[in-house]
Amino acid sequence: MVPAEAEAEILAELRRLRARVPQLTGALAASADGLVLAQDSAATEAETVAALTAAALGVAQRLSDSTGQGGFRELLVRGEHGYVATYAAGEAAVLTLIAEPRVNVGRLHLEARRSSLRISELIQHSLGRRGPQEPAAERAAP
Numbered sequence: 001m002v003p004a005e006a007e008a009e010i011l012a013e014l015r016r017l018r019a020r021v022p023q024l025t026g027a028l029a030a031s032a033d034g035l036v037l038a039q040d041s042a043a044t045e046a047e048t049v050a051a052l053t054a055a056a057l058g059v060a061q062r063l064s065d066s067t068g069q070g071g072f073r074e075l076l077v078r079g080e081h082g083y084v085a086t087y088a089a090g091e092a093a094v095l096t097l098i099a100e101p102r103v104n105v106g107r108l109h110l111e112a113r114r115s116s117l118r119i120s121e122l123i124q125h126s127l128g129r130r131g132p133q134e135p136a137a138e139r140a141a142p
Contacts, residue, residue, distance in 0.1 A: 006126035007038050010119055014040040017115040023103035025082070028096045029089065029119050032057060037093060037123075053086055053096045060086075074109070087112050090120030092127075 002010070014027040018040055026041030026049075034054030039046040061072045077084045083099040085108060095116040099108055 002037055002123060002126045006122055009122050010038040011040060013115055013118050013122070014038055017097075017111055020111045021097075021099070021103065021108055023100040024097055024108075025100060026098035028053070029093060030054070030096065031093055032091070041098070049096060049098075053094055056086065057094055074112075076105070083108070085109075085112060087116040088120075089116040090123055093119060093123050095119055 010029050014029060018024045018027055026039070028039045028041060028046055028049055029037040030050035030053055031037060032054065034051040036046050036050045056075060056077075057072065060075045064070060064072050072088050074088065075086045080101075082101045083097075083103060083105070085097045085099065087095045087097075089095050095112060097108065097112055
């Protein structure tokens with residue numbers, strides 16, 4: 001979905017996020033339909049996590065919409081052994097993080113929201129470069 005250069009930049013962002021939140025044991029950027037864009041994790045099941053994230057995203061979007069809460073922003077799951085958190089990264093992608101149970105959830109949210117915004121920007125920039133050019137008149141409009 002994204003060119004190799006964008007994938008490398010997304011991976012670098014995942015690594016910076018893991019450095020800022022040391023209790024993260026995995027970080028994954030995926031398309032909204034479940035394709036892995038980049039991962040920074042020892043876990044070998046990135047494709048499974050991406051697919052499950054896409055399924056959870058569908059349910060979370062419907063839940064958010066049907067309760068009048070607007071578009072999906074984030075989902076937090078707390079298990080016996082830690083957290084799985086998913087954040088919207090624009091319309092086309094998500095950021096999924098796996099964290100130890102001792103993670104500061106407030107810090108997790110703060111840093112993940114920043115990273116999801118950066119990942120969204122990287123994807124948009126990448127797609128903008130590859131997509132059709134807009135007419136000069138539209139670019140010049142105030």
